[in-house]
Amino acid sequence: MDFAKVAAKRLGAVVVLLLTLSVLTYALLALAPGGPEEALLGDRASTPETRAAIRALYHLDEPFPVRYWEWLTGALSGDFGSSIYFRQPVLSVIGDRLPVTTTLAGFAILLTLAVGIPAGLAAGLRRSGVLDQGITFSTLVALAFPPFGIALVLLYTFGVALQWVPIYGSDQISNYVLPATALAMGQTAIVIRQTRAAALDVGGQDYVTFAKARGLPRLRIWGSYSLRNAALPVLTVAGLLAAGNLTGAVFVEQAFSLPGLGSLLIQAVNQKDIPLVQALVLLGGAVVIAVNLLVDLAYMVVDPRVRHGASTRAEA
Amino acid sequence: MRDELLRVSGLTVSLAGRRIVDDVDLVVGSGETVGLVGESGSGKSLTARAVAGLLPPTLTAGGSVRFSGTELIGASERVLRKFRGRRVGLLMQDPFAMLNPLLTAGAHIAESLPRGTRRDRQEVVRRLAEVGITNPDVAYRYPFQLSGGMRQRVAIAAALAGDPELLIADEPTTALDATIQHEIMQLLARIQESRGMAVLLITHDLRVAFQLCDRVQVMYAGRVLESGASKALATGPGHPYTLGLISALPAVERTAVRLEGIPGSVPRAADVACQCAFADRCGQRQDDCLTERPPLRLLDSGRLTACRYDVAPAASVAAPPSVPSARKSSANGPLLLVEGLRKKYGQAVALDGVDLRIEPGERLGLVGESGSGKTTLARCLLGLVDPSGGSIQLGGMDTTRLRHLPAARQREIRPLVQCVFQDPSTSLNPAMTVGATLAEAAALAAEQDRRPVGEVLELVGLPSGYAKLRPHRLSGGEKQRVAIARALAVRPALLICDEPTASLDVSVQAHILELLRTVNSELGTALLFVTHDLAVVRQVTDRIVVLLHGKVIETGVTASVLDSPGHDYTRRLVASVPTFTGSDACTI
Structure with missing residues (x-):
């Protein structure tokens, strides 16, 4: 099995999955009470004619399959329609918000891995020591606090009381320090626990003892033996977390008033902005699939058993 | 010195x-x-x-x-x-766990070489040759691509790389x-x-x-x-x-x-x-x-x-005149008749036309190494996998595709053949007491064939109080006795023993083998004893069948096959058993 084959297989799955996703989202929004015209008009008084005009504008009165088909053919040619609320092409609305979310997600996952993996390894290698107990306890605390709670504490401490970082805005990297930290806290705890468990498991393996018995340098054992073998389960978790961050860190974006995809999705659902919701959901699905594909490819790089296919048992 | x-x-x-x-x-x-x-x-x-x-x-x-x-x-x-x-070098037991799965054989050796020679490809090849690996390509293989013996050779080369x-x-x-x-x-x-x-x-x-x-x-x-x-x-x-x-x-x-x-x-x-x-x-x-x-x-x-006294020579056992011999074929025909049994897993052939015959009360040894197909054969007989071809007859009934018979029919047939597995610590449910395990097994047999818990415990030489204990309280030998008791609870006609002593200590092994011999001679239960250990097979079987690559290559009376093996492979097997010239003091 090689990279190209894996990628091709995945692509087929992507098409099926995205189609299913789009039908389901479309159907759910169509079934839900209310329509975008109410969101657009708000409390303003309106005549039935106005409403009919709006409904006609967005083809809302046509039967569901027809509407979905129109949307689909448009989407396939790259036209995801226009946002009802923003009155702009959906792609440009998303394009405006995307950098905020990718910056936040990238920053957070970087923090998570940079802190989580070394801390988890350290805890696992020095099992039951003071360091291990300290780290394990900290992860418990970090997991117990919800991200928006952490967000408020961080905002108050570093933004308001100490005034080290700005509390509002989204154009400078310093704007992202607190949100990324808030997002990364719980995730770091998960990565630490995963790495620690993996390191403990690897540390008890005969091949580590055998490596020590051959007098290999400590760094080599930590790198080639502990870290590489422990990396496999950690990769999976890191992939899931990254996908989650990219598709919308809703709470943290709200708490820091960051105009990212998470807050956009909430807004779009509230306003029944069907084209926008549709595009955001598909983007989410695509991101999850892409990240998983990357994780699988990373597995192939790290683990020869996956690369060569464990079924190819060679001769003696 | x-x-x-x-x-x-x-x-x-x-x-x-x-x-x-x-x-x-x-x-x-x-x-x-x-x-x-x-x-x-x-x-x-x-x-x-x-x-x-x-x-x-x-x-x-x-x-x-x-x-x-x-x-x-x-x-x-x-x-x-x-x-x-x-x-000081250390070589460990399990070649499947001793090598880093992410490193090639060559990398293991190279990283262990003294400074200065680590980048020398030729040195790695020389080290492989020292452990009998003449194919230099092995250096580029990963552990999962090598057999157990090859892995152990690579591990030896790595352990010796630092001289x-x-x-x-x-x-x-x-x-x-x-x-x-x-x-x-x-x-x-x-x-x-x-x-x-x-x-x-x-x-x-x-x-x-x-x-x-x-x-x-x-x-x-x-x-x-x-x-x-x-x-x-x-x-x-x-x-x-x-x-x-x-x-x-x-x-x-x-x-x-x-x-x-x-x-x-x-x-x-x-x-x-x-x-x-x-x-x-x-x-x-x-x-x-x-x-x-x-x-x-x-x-x-x-x-x-560390003994204060002189060791008394082993008490000579008052020997019965002869070892219980095989029963002659009964009037009702063989208990088990396997003909041309084949099993394929994808492209791999596990069984390639195996014939086998066990008379009621007979003790048959099935000998072969891993990959010979002996476990697959046992699984076919137990009706756990479907053979790809051939037939199995048990007590005159066709059980070739036992899994696909109606449930009521299966309930009738399954108690006839029971199995004792290699590792009693994983074959017993840790959450159930010994008594519950035995009662559960017995309940699967017809009313008149059930053996009460107390009776089977006595059969395998365990006190009846053990019924209240859970497996973790028992030693390895005791667990295996319980596993045997569980098999006997339904009065099987054939007991398949799959390496039942391979994970036990030698002093315990003797007890279990003796128990199986007693079960056979007193209850008349036929034994199919699957093992790679020729010394063990000599003690508990009348006839043996030697399996190699899914084929029967030799069969005959145990003593004559082991004393004068006819096939090259059997000869190699016999030669590989370590022997020492024991003394008169330990005549058994």
Whole structure:
């Protein structure tokens, strides 16, 4: 099995999955009470004619399959329609918000891995020591606090009381320090626990003892033996977390008033902005699939058993 | 004695203050091969780990381990790292777990080579050749692409890459097939000789130790019971335990009238700190064995024993005139008739036209190495997998596709054939008491065929009180008895035993084999005994079938096949069984 084959297989799955996703989202929004015209008009008084005009504008009165088909053919040619609320092409609305979310997600996952993996390894290698107990306890605390709670504490401490970082805005990297930290806290705890468990498991393996018995340098054992073998389960978790961050860190974006995809999705659902919701959901699905594909490819790089296919048992 | 290389004195290993290894002395001269022999729980592996400074972090070592005069107990990691690999090598048991799955064979060897030669491809090829791997491409293979024997060779090359003066080999062949075991042991002996290296061989197999080692040291419950030259120990054991171990060994050359195990099980070292550790299981125990710990005393030239008394020769068993023989074919035809059985897994052929016949009450041995198809055959007979071709008839009924018969029919047939698996610690449900397990099994049989819990426990020699216990409270041998009891609870006509003693100690193995013989002779249950151990198969079977690559290559009366094997492969198998010229004292 090689990279190209894996990628091709995945692509087929992507098409099926995205189609299913789009039908389901479309159907759910169509079934839900209310329509975008109410969101657009708000409390303003309106005549039935106005409403009919709006409904006609967005083809809302046509039967569901027809509407979905129109949307689909448009989407396939790259036209995801226009946002009802923003009155702009959906792609440009998303394009405006995307950098905020990718910056936040990238920053957070970087923090998570940079802190989580070394801390988890350290805890696992020095099992039951003071360091291990300290780290394990900290992860418990970090997991117990919800991200928006952490967000408020961080905002108050570093933004308001100490005034080290700005509390509002989204154009400078310093704007992202607190949100990324808030997002990364719980995730770091998960990565630490995963790495620690993996390191403990690897540390008890005969091949580590055998490596020590051959007098290999400590760094080599930590790198080639502990870290590489422990990396496999950690990769999976890191992939899931990254996908989650990219598709919308809703709470943290709200708490820091960051105009990212998470807050956009909430807004779009509230306003029944069907084209926008549709595009955001598909983007989410695509991101999850892409990240998983990357994780699988990373597995192939790290683990020869996956690369060569464990079924190819060679001769003696 | 040659130059002293390793001197261990008063070594202790403790877990949270509780001694597991207690006051062990050990000397290895340069170029000498010393065997450390003992059953599980004897502390032999921990002693080896302590010498290499590689005890698990929860254990602490005390006493003294001197290597060429340098004290290693309490030495810093920095000091220890200089010794490991370069002066003391350690080879472990499981070649499937010992190599890093993410590194190639060549990388394992290269990273262990002395500085300066690590980038030298030719050096890696030379090292592979030393362990009998002539194909240089093996250097580029990953462990999962190599067989068990090849992995162990690679591991040996890696352990020897730093050219140590002493190699500690901890059960280096236990996880391998019989013929491969033999090859690896020969290889170790050859390398030891050509390098003039000292070897400390940890093993549970007395025969291997006697065959390969200059001196042997017998450990039990964390302490040394006897040590001396191999030959002296083999011919006249100086401790009742050594004698018991030797007597418990089944021999491939003859069928023992009675298999003598050692009663009881190994105590914990801390529980017998102030008495003779073996006293509770000893046949010639005196009062003072229990009140004071016997010191090692000099027996004769260089031989030490921890027994105060001279060892009485093994009581000669009043032998019944002959070993129970196979029953003649009954009027009702064979119990089991397998014809042309085939099984394919994808492209791989596991069984390639196997014929087999078992008469009621007969004992048939099925011999072969891993990959020979013996387990697949057993699974087909049990109706756990569907054969790809051929037929199975059990008691005159066609059970070829047992899994697809109606449920009621299956309930009728399945009790006829039962199985005892290799590892009793995984074949018993840990959440159920012994009694519940046995009752559950019995409930599957027809009303009149059920054996009550008390009765089956008695059958396998366990007190009825065991019904209330859960498996974790039992020793390995007791668990296997329960597993046998479970199989017998439905009055099977055929008992399939899949390596039932492979994970047991030799003293326990003898008990289980004796039990199976009794089950056969008293209940008339036919046995299909699947094993790779020819010495065991000689003790419990009338006929054997030798399987190779899914084909029957030889079949016949056990004694004649083993005494004069007809097929090359059978000859190789027989030759790979380690033998030692035992004494008259241990006639069995």
